[in-house]
Amino acid sequence: MTERPGETVVAPPAAEQGRVERAAARADDRPLLARVLDTGAGRNVGLVAVLVVLCVIGVATADTFATTSNLLTILTSASIIGVITVGVTMVIIGGGIDLSVGKLMALASVWATTVATQAYGPVVMVFCALAVGAGGGLVNGLLIAYGRIVPFIVTLATLISAQGLAERISGKRSQIVTDPTIAAIASTRVLGIPLLVYVFAAVVAVGWVVLNRTTFGRRTFAIGGNAEAARLAGLDVRRHTVLLYVVSGLCCGIAAIMIASLTTTGSSTHGTLYELDAIAAVIIGGTLLTGGRGTLVGSILGVLVFTTITNLFILNNLATEVQNIAKGLIIVAAVLFQSRAQRARS
Amino acid sequence: MPDTPTAVIGLGRRRLLAGVAGAGAVAALAACTSNAPAAAPPAAPAPGAPPAGGGGNAAPGRPVTIGFSAPAADHGWIAAIAANAQTAAGRYPDVTFSPVNPTNDITQQIAAVDTLINKKVDALVILPNDGSQLTAQGTKAMQAGIPVINLDRIFDSPLAYRTWIGGDNYGMGVSAGNYVGQQLKAKGVTSPIIGEIAGIDSLPLTQQRSKGFADALKSFGFSVGPRQAADFTAQGGQRVTANLLQAAPRLDAVWNHDDDQGIGVLAAIQQAGRSEFFMVGGAGSANAMRAIQADNTVLKATVTYSPTMASSAVALARLVAQGRGLGDLVEQEVPASITLASATVTKDNVGKYLPLGFES
Numbered sequence: 001m002t003e004r005p006g007e008t009v010v011a012p013p014a015a016e017q018g019r020v021e022r023a024a025a026r027a028d029d030r031p032l033l034a035r036v037l038d039t040g041a042g043r044n045v046g047l048v049a050v051l052v053v054l055c056v057i058g059v060a061t062a063d064t065f066a067t068t069s070n071l072l073t074i075l076t077s078a079s080i081i082g083v084i085t086v087g088v089t090m091v092i093i094g095g096g097i098d099l100s101v102g103k104l105m106a107l108a109s110v111w112a113t114t115v116a117t118q119a120y121g122p123v124v125m126v127f128c129a130l131a132v133g134a135g136g137g138l139v140n141g142l143l144i145a146y147g148r149i150v151p152f153i154v155t156l157a158t159l160i161s162a163q164g165l166a167e168r169i170s171g172k173r174s175q176i177v178t179d180p181t182i183a184a185i186a187s188t189r190v191l192g193i194p195l196l197v198y199v200f201a202a203v204v205a206v207g208w209v210v211l212n213r214t215t216f217g218r219r220t221f222a223i224g225g226n227a228e229a230a231r232l233a234g235l236d237v238r239r240h241t242v243l244l245y246v247v248s249g250l251c252c253g254i255a256a257i258m259i260a261s262l263t264t265t266g267s268s269t270h271g272t273l274y275e276l277d278a279i280a281a282v283i284i285g286g287t288l289l290t291g292g293r294g295t296l297v298g299s300i301l302g303v304l305v306f307t308t309i310t311n312l313f314i315l316n317n318l319a320t321e322v323q324n325i326a327k328g329l330i331i332v333a334a335v336l337f338q339s340r341a342q343r344a345r346s
Numbered sequence: 347m348p349d350t351p352t353a354v355i356g357l358g359r360r361r362l363l364a365g366v367a368g369a370g371a372v373a374a375l376a377a378c379t380s381n382a383p384a385a386a387p388p389a390a391p392a393p394g395a396p397p398a399g400g401g402g403n404a405a406p407g408r409p410v411t412i413g414f415s416a417p418a419a420d421h422g423w424i425a426a427i428a429a430n431a432q433t434a435a436g437r438y439p440d441v442t443f444s445p446v447n448p449t450n451d452i453t454q455q456i457a458a459v460d461t462l463i464n465k466k467v468d469a470l471v472i473l474p475n476d477g478s479q480l481t482a483q484g485t486k487a488m489q490a491g492i493p494v495i496n497l498d499r500i501f502d503s504p505l506a507y508r509t510w511i512g513g514d515n516y517g518m519g520v521s522a523g524n525y526v527g528q529q530l531k532a533k534g535v536t537s538p539i540i541g542e543i544a545g546i547d548s549l550p551l552t553q554q555r556s557k558g559f560a561d562a563l564k565s566f567g568f569s570v571g572p573r574q575a576a577d578f579t580a581q582g583g584q585r586v587t588a589n590l591l592q593a594a595p596r597l598d599a600v601w602n603h604d605d606d607q608g609i610g611v612l613a614a615i616q617q618a619g620r621s622e623f624f625m626v627g628g629a630g631s632a633n634a635m636r637a638i639q640a641d642n643t644v645l646k647a648t649v650t651y652s653p654t655m656a657s658s659a660v661a662l663a664r665l666v667a668q669g670r671g672l673g674d675l676v677e678q679e680v681p682a683s684i685t686l687a688s689a690t691v692t693k694d695n696v697g698k699y700l701p702l703g704f705e706s
Binding site: 062064067069070073076077111112114115116117120124128131132135167169170171172173174175176186187194259262263264265267269270271272310311314315316317319320321 | 371372375377378379380381418419420421422425547571572573574575578579580581583584585586588589590591592593595606609610612613616617618619633705706
């Protein structure tokens with residue numbers, strides 16, 4: 001290495017490095033609690049605590065809360081929004097946003113349950129839902145990555161047009177699922193647990209592995225953290241962005257089949273405001289809206305918190321509007337906590 | 347990247363294959379958007395047919411043009427309103443039906459009604475998006491000498507319409523409450539648990555339905571137990587019901603306000619494997635009536651809020667425009683206000699009502 005005048009940056013020897021790190025650790029004089037909570041696991045501990053509190057309230061106020069069938073009802077209610085949240089979490093970690101998820105699911109549910117599609121049987125119905133979802137995601141991705149339009153605007157436009165197309169195809173009516181196989185998915189139980197819960201678990205497991213144990217996942221974090229740096233490091237940022245939105249769309253396709261089975265209908269009214277529910281779950285799960293940092297487990301815990309709140313309110317026969325107030329308060333509290341933790345770090 | 351010819355060919359072939367697969371998928375998907383029934387359903391007698399043996403009023407009179415304006419269909423019920431009006435008009439040789447494009451935008455509906463007034467139609471049938479916001483147009487038409495038949499959503503001022511015809515939301519709740527009360531009394535249940543799945547709580551119509559239900563139950567000495575509002579969608583019905591069933595391990599009866607959301611409600615009940623109670627629906631969709639007829643679900647009855655009122659509105663518009671009265675009444679004029687009774691459809695009389703049911 002040739003040393004030019006004015007530039008005296010030299011990598012310290014290994015022993016020196018250890019000393020620097022120890023000094024840095026000592027310099028971090030924040031309280032231990034703040035440091036623990038700042039880690040990904042720490043934030044999840046916080047959410048688990050919230051869940052525990054909700055469960056305690058549940059047990060105290062409703063005698064049917066702690067029954068197996070009620071807990072399975074909560075998990076089943078969480079399954080559809082949960083699957084969508086997996087896709088949304090990946091997109092947000094990758095530095096984007098996807099507002100189209102709810103209506104993309106509605107469109108896929110409508111498309112998969114038309115009289116024509118149902119005539120081809122369950123395999124075609126499932127394929128149709130997945131293809132419509134992934135196709136919608138592909139359109140989002142291409143417009144964002146190659147059309148260079150802001151994700152917020154592209155996916156908002158997709159939300160609106162998917163809603164319109166779903167209404168157009170369905171004639172604004174609820175299309176009833178007559179196919180017995182698809183209709184049976186929601187009522188099928190394996191070892192006493194609804195099939196939808198298994199699908200939910202499988203999607204979360206696959207999502208977790210992809211995000212944390214594959215190159216795809218590492219690239220997602222890298223691009224979300226700093227897209228320009230990722231590009232200079234040789235990553236094909238645009239291609240990866242397209243893939244992220246396709247994954248999100250695919251999750252919508254899976255969710256479409258689930259909701260078609262659960263409600264026995266395909267309808268343009270499905271998934272209204274799901275995008276906000278999913279984003280809220282992602283935020284309280286500790287994922288930064290700016291991308292680059294986040295955990296899938298946190299998002300799923302966020303979904304469970306919201307679903308448990310809904311369940312608690314209905315068990316206690318309280319009106320939905322009170323529920324929405326509680327949800328809003330929880331989002332604000334979570335984001336306040338998140339930004340405090342961030343400030344403490346910097 | 348190795349730029350060898352094989353790699354290029356390989357890539358080209360992959361792209362080609364992907365392209366062909368993509369095009370095929372798109373073509374296959376496009377074929378899947380049709381909702382035309384594979385086989386024609388058995389022809390049901392069209393709702394809105396005028397009474398077969400009607401008195402002198404069935405005889406053709408002076409030819410009249412009837413203008414029609416309604417919101418765009420966002421729900422099976424509204425879709426049935428437009429279809430019924432069209433069918434009813436087609437039954438009268440002396441009626442020219444002049445509908446305007448349905449819209450959910452109030453300014454567009456105002457413009458549409460103005461167009462009809464300028465066309466100088468003989469009578470107007472209007473189902474407003476919002477009664478208050480279209481009152482001025484109704485008044486304008488009446489002043490121009492065009493009688494207005496106000497359908498269901500009422501105008502603010504009686505000056506804005508010649509005749510109002512619509513459903514009875516309070517009465518619908520009463521019908522449901524009476525049926526539930528009678529059934530439970532007959533079974534000898536002393537302190538029943540009665541659930542209610544409402545529509546959208548902020549709407550006056552939902553509040554009226556709930557009040558009618560509670561008042562009718564009170565006359566039997568019963569009251570509503572678990573009550574939740576869904577949002578008139580199958581998804582909302584499923585979500586709310588799944589949780590409500592957990593809140594109440596035992597139920598004796600449930601009233602669900604709306605048969606469209608009822609699809610989701612029934613799905614949730616079946617998924618939970620519950621059958622210890624009976625359910626009453628609302629509005630009277632064909633789907634719900636078929637379930638009542640088949641008698642294989644908990645749905646045992648539905649109380650109507652029938653979109654056939656659109657057929658009747660067209661019939662009234664014709665009579666008003668021709669200056670005739672209602673056949674069996676002594677008066678020479680059509681009454682100023684007609685509130686339809688909410689019928690209770692059960693397995694015993696479903697055959698009579700099924701042709702009037704609307705597809706959700």
